[in-house]
Each structure stands twice: as C-alpha cells, then as structure tokens.
Amino acid sequence: MDFMELVKKRRSIRKYKPDPVPKKDIEYILEAARQAPSWTNRQCWRYIIVSDEATRKKITTREWTAEAPIIIVGCGDPTKAGNKDEKPYYMLDMGISMEHLILAAAEKGLGTCWIGGQFDEKVVREALGVPESHRVVALTPLGYPDESPAAKDRKSMAEMVTWEKW
Ligand SMILES: Cc1cc2nc3c(=O)[nH]c(=O)nc-3n(C[C@H](O)[C@H](O)[C@H](O)COP(=O)(O)O)c2cc1C
Incomplete structure (x- = not known):
C-alpha cells in the first residue's frame, strides 16, 4: 500500500471486534x-x-472505546519541548508521534480513534499512576474494526491552500 492509499484508508473507528491484537x-x-x-x-x-x-x-467516558482489546494512552512532558509564543510544542510532538502510530496501525488493518475529549485526565492519571510531570494528551482504542465508516468530508484544496500569500 503506498502512502497516499494508507492516508486515505485510515478512519476513526468507533466499533471494535474483541479479537486480541x-x-x-x-x-x-x-x-x-x-x-x-x-x-x-x-x-x-x-x-x-x-x-x-x-x-x-475506568479510563474512558465512552463504552465503545473500552470495547477495543487495547487502549493506548499518550502522555507528554511539557518541559521536554519548546513553549514559544504561547505555543506549547509538546502537544505538537505528541500529535506527530501518535499520528505515526495511528497510520502504522491502519497499515496493519487495525482500527484506532484519536480521543482528546472523552476522558477525564484526573481519572486516567489516578488509574494508571501518571506522574505530575506528564500531561495525558490523548488516547486511542486499538483493535480490529467492526465497522467500515465512509470517508468524512474534507475542505477543498482551494479552502486549505493559497500560494505565495494568505
Ligand atoms: C486531536 C483529536 C481529538 C479527537 N477527539 C475525539 C474524541 O474525543 N472522540 C471521538 O469520538 N473522536 C475524536 N476525534 C476523531 C475526529 O472526530 C475524527 O478524526 C474526524 O471526525 C475525522 O474523521 P476520520 O478520522 O474518520 O477521518 C479526535 C480527533 C483528533 C485529531
């Protein structure tokens, strides 16, 4: 599968088979x-x-997330990345790394779904013993998809890009 094929194949999966990974x-x-x-x-x-x-x-607020046989929790240390002009780059580092993970999962036929909103950081922290040095940035269920959602719309190229100036 070439890279563009992989990027287009990936979907957020919200229904999982119980089969182990x-x-x-x-x-x-x-x-x-x-x-x-x-x-x-x-x-x-x-x-x-x-x-x-x-x-x-315990660590998610949506039942379907816990139905996947694995949840991967991504934590980041804000002191281990830049914070320039009020832009905390640990979030970006985590985003890049987790998206690598998510695309690699898609290559293996595994489903994932970025979860940024549907967890309580305090609950996750307590359940998993995450130290104060780290923020719980996002998590994803991981398992074999039990649904095949259609691709969601994206902005057109013209809405997304201008050349040379804004
Ligand atoms: C940073 C981030 C946080 C997200 N948080 C959630 C979430 O809490 N719950 C959820 O169901 N989907 C979440 N999503 C998934 C998006 O809703 C999804 O990527 C978007 O609707 C596009 O669909 P697709 O991933 O199938 O292309 C999140 C995605 C990103 C990138």
Whole structure:
C-alpha cells in the first residue's frame, strides 16, 4: 500500500471486534511512534498500553472505546519541548508521534480513534499512576474494526491552500 492509499484508508473507528491484537503488531506501531520527529529531539512522549478490561472501562467516558482489546494512552512532558509564543510544542510532538502510530496501525488493518475529549485526565492519571510531570494528551482504542465508516468530508484544496500569500 503506498502512502497516499494508507492516508486515505485510515478512519476513526468507533466499533471494535474483541479479537486480541498480536503483540508484534503493537510493537510495530509503537516503533512508528518512536521514530517521530520532535522539538530538539527531546521526545517528550510516554505511551501506556492498557489491556486490562476493568482499567479500560475506568479510563474512558465512552463504552465503545473500552470495547477495543487495547487502549493506548499518550502522555507528554511539557518541559521536554519548546513553549514559544504561547505555543506549547509538546502537544505538537505528541500529535506527530501518535499520528505515526495511528497510520502504522491502519497499515496493519487495525482500527484506532484519536480521543482528546472523552476522558477525564484526573481519572486516567489516578488509574494508571501518571506522574505530575506528564500531561495525558490523548488516547486511542486499538483493535480490529467492526465497522467500515465512509470517508468524512474534507475542505477543498482551494479552502486549505493559497500560494505565495494568505
Ligand atoms: C486531536 C483529536 C481529538 C479527537 N477527539 C475525539 C474524541 O474525543 N472522540 C471521538 O469520538 N473522536 C475524536 N476525534 C476523531 C475526529 O472526530 C475524527 O478524526 C474526524 O471526525 C475525522 O474523521 P476520520 O478520522 O474518520 O477521518 C479526535 C480527533 C483528533 C485529531
């Protein structure tokens, strides 16, 4: 599958089969996350792989998220990235790394869904023992899709791009 095909194949998946994900595939997608670029290569990230069902249920506010056999929780250390002109780059570093992970999962036929809003950071922190040094940035369920959602609309090229000036 070429890169553009992969990018277009990926979808946010909100219904999962209970089938387990092979550990070698989890390691493969984590390697993709590990290879991401970051602010002065500081690699602010830390990932927690959660398979325990009770913990999965505890750390999200949506039942479907916990139905996937794995939840990957992405944490970032804000002191390990720049904060320039009130732009906290640890969020960007985490975004790049997690998107590497998500695309690698799609390549393996695995579903994911960025979860930024549907968790309570305090609850996740307590359940997983995340230290105060790190923020819980996002999480994603990981498992085999049990739905095939249609592609969602995107802005046109003309809405997204101008050449030379705004
Ligand atoms: C940073 C970020 C946070 C998101 N948070 C959530 C979320 O909390 N819950 C959810 O169901 N989807 C969430 N999404 C998924 C988006 O809704 C989804 O990417 C968008 O609707 C486009 O659909 P697609 O991913 O299938 O192309 C999030 C996506 C991003 C990039």
